[in-house]
Amino acid sequence: METTQVVIAGAGPTGLMLTAELRLAGIDVVLLDALPARSGESRAGGVHARTMELFDQRGLLDRMIERGRPIQAGHFAGIKLDCSDFPTRFPYTLAIVQAEIERELDAHAATLGVPVRWGSPVRGIRPDADGIEVQVGDSAGSRIRCEYLVGCDGGRSTVRKLAGISFDGTESTMQGMLADVELADPPAGPVFSVRRGPGDYSALNFQPGWYRLLVQRHDRVIDRAAEPTFEDFRESFREVAGTDFGMHSPRWVSQYGDAARQADRYRVGRVLLAGDAAHIHYPAGGQGLNTGVQDAVNLGWKLAAVVRGEAPALLLDTYESERHPVAARVLQNTRAQTALARPGAHSDALRETFTGLVEIDEVRQRLGLMITGLDIRYELAGDHPLIGRRVPDAELSTTRVHQLLVSGKPILLSLNGSEPPAIATGWTERLDCVAADAVTRQWTIPGAGDIRVPATVLIRPDGHVAWATDVQTDTGLEVALTTWLGPAAVPGPAELSAACRTSRG
Numbered sequence: 131m132e133t134t135q136v137v138i139a140g141a142g143p144t145g146l147m148l149t150a151e152l153r154l155a156g157i158d159v160v161l162l163d164a165l166p167a168r169s170g171e172s173r174a175g176g177v178h179a180r181t182m183e184l185f186d187q188r189g190l191l192d193r194m195i196e197r198g199r200p201i202q203a204g205h206f207a208g209i210k211l212d213c214s215d216f217p218t219r220f221p222y223t224l225a226i227v228q229a230e231i232e233r234e235l236d237a238h239a240a241t242l243g244v245p246v247r248w249g250s251p252v253r254g255i256r257p258d259a260d261g262i263e264v265q266v267g268d269s270a271g272s273r274i275r276c277e278y279l280v281g282c283d284g285g286r287s288t289v290r291k292l293a294g295i296s297f298d299g300t301e302s303t304m305q306g307m308l309a310d311v312e313l314a315d316p317p318a319g320p321v322f323s324v325r326r327g328p329g330d331y332s333a334l335n336f337q338p339g340w341y342r343l344l345v346q347r348h349d350r351v352i353d354r355a356a357e358p359t360f361e362d363f364r365e366s367f368r369e370v371a372g373t374d375f376g377m378h379s380p381r382w383v384s385q386y387g388d389a390a391r392q393a394d395r396y397r398v399g400r401v402l403l404a405g406d407a408a409h410i411h412y413p414a415g416g417q418g419l420n421t422g423v424q425d426a427v428n429l430g431w432k433l434a435a436v437v438r439g440e441a442p443a444l445l446l447d448t449y450e451s452e453r454h455p456v457a458a459r460v461l462q463n464t465r466a467q468t469a470l471a472r473p474g475a476h477s478d479a480l481r482e483t484f485t486g487l488v489e490i491d492e493v494r495q496r497l498g499l500m501i502t503g504l505d506i507r508y509e510l511a512g513d514h515p516l517i518g519r520r521v522p523d524a525e526l527s528t529t530r531v532h533q534l535l536v537s538g539k540p541i542l543l544s545l546n547g548s549e550p551p552a553i554a555t556g557w558t559e560r561l562d563c564v565a566a567d568a569v570t571r572q573w574t575i576p577g578a579g580d581i582r583v584p585a586t587v588l589i590r591p592d593g594h595v596a597w598a599t600d601v602q603t604d605t606g607l608e609v610a611l612t613t614w615l616g617p618a619a620v621p622g623p624a625e626l627s628a629a630c631r632t633s634r635g
């Protein structure tokens with residue numbers, strides 16, 4: 131029987147990103163997908179600032195930017211949210227279809243030695259004390275033995291069902307349909323959305339000559355048993371938009387609803403869930419793919435530390451305690467967006483009120499930082515205002531902070547001449563210790579304002595701050611290192627600065 135350390139079911143954006151994170155940490159991975167091959171369906175239409183930062187931290191963003199188109203604003207139920215003043219290197223939405231993101235991540239996974247195994251559906255699992263046996267395909271198929279199985283297999287996740295994890299929430303109340311088509315009579319702009327009649331319609335010109343058209347109706351409810359045809363789509367689009375833009379040559383037609391459901395647990399023993407397998411919701415605000423990629427980056431380094439035997443399995447519980455509330459918030463805001471998107475005088479009045487509220491800077495910031503994921507703060511121990519937040523991509527004299535994260539290792543960053551605390555010596559094998567000079571005296575943190583540049587900061591591989599201090603001290607550092615990296619390998623103080631990489635100008 132084939133053996134590996136981790137099996138990932140599902141090669142969507144979540145499974146691909148998790149594969150990359152685990153390989154970066156040296157873990158053996160098998161990546162399975164039920165489909166016979168990549169479908170090329172456009173699906174998601176964009177990524178937000180925090181996800182761009184995560185791709186950038188791993189050196190994956192540049193090619194995506196080449197293939198996408200920056201859009202200065204995000205939106206909440208179609209109400210514009212200007213993000214151009216947000217404190218990030220990427221204060222915009224990158225309009226790029228999911229198929230392009232998957233193409234980049236497919237190529238990346240292949241270079242890391244893990245090409246997707248297509249036509250390989252996970253059908254059964256047999257967990258025991260030391261691992262799991264994964265059944266691939268029918269009884270004549272193969273079996274793989276692994277230490278952990280991660281279900282990244284989408285909203286109808288087989289892994290979730292096999293693990294007995296419930297998926298409660300609210301039913302769909304509407305129907306959305308989308309198609310990738312060519313247009314004989316295209317609209318003027320490359321991307322737009324219009325509210326009309328029983329719903330709304332939108333268009334995204336994602337490749338020369340190709341459009342992703344979308345129509346949403348609140349006078350119908352999705353029927354999952356009936357796959358829509360191109361004619362169904364065209365008729366529905368015409369009814370709402372009053373035109374079909376001469377659509378023809380469909381590459382793909384699909385439908386979705388606004389059901390909002392979340393797995394009650396993200397881990398049962400050696401089985402974990404991530405991405406749509408753990409949470410589904412209305413695609414308003416474009417948050418699904420983003421949340422899945424962020425799940426993967428939160429989980430990857432933790433799972434790697436456990437598989438390597440450095441950290442206890444308990445570390446995996448922080449994946450659920452950190453990521454479950456994030457997705458719960460997404461479900462809540464997408465339900466609110468469905469309510470705002472409904473047709474009729476009551477929703478019109480609500481939208482008008484809301485549009486006025488969004489003009490208040492604080493409201494715009496609150497909503498925009500939530501949709502972009504820039505305000506996510508995990509509840510970690512410690513008083514420093516940076517703890518739990520994502521570290522900003524601040525300029526250092528010879529590099530920038532997010533570039534330090536390209537290795538996927540935690541960083542102990544000592545700034546402006548402060549000494550790295552000697553207590554960290556026991557973790558030098560698992561840690562990048564960097565001494566650098568900050569270019570500015572303050573860092574601007576989304577939702578927290580300007581914060582004095584710390585003396586020393588411990589940054590997790592997902593870019594969140596685990597520990598920070600403004601003075602020369604090691605108070606709390608040992609606990610933070612043990613919590614996130616596992617117990618020290620070599621006890622006792624030594625000259626840590628010798629192991630430190632200097633990045634001073």
Ligand SMILES: Cc1cc2nc3c(=O)[nH]c(=O)nc-3n(C[C@H](O)[C@H](O)[C@H](O)COP(=O)(O)OP(=O)(O)OC[C@H]3O[C@@H](n4cnc5c(N)ncnc54)[C@H](O)[C@@H]3O)c2cc1C
Pocket residue numbers: 139140141142143144145162163164165173174175176177228250251252253282283284285287288289308385386404405406407413415416417418419420421422
């Ligand atoms: C119209 C629309 C617009 C959207 N726009 C956006 C947007 O702008 N931004 C955004 O962030 N999100 C958006 N989304 C949501 C986004 O598409 C999903 O959240 C995203 O695809 C989730 O990625 P995933 O990898 O978790 O799951 P998926 O992409 O669903 O991938 C799951 C994979 O698992 C495979 N699989 C299934 N069963 C098995 C099995 N038993 N064994 C092995 N493999 C299996 C499937 O074949 C599939 O490849 C949109 C969705 C829709 C419908």
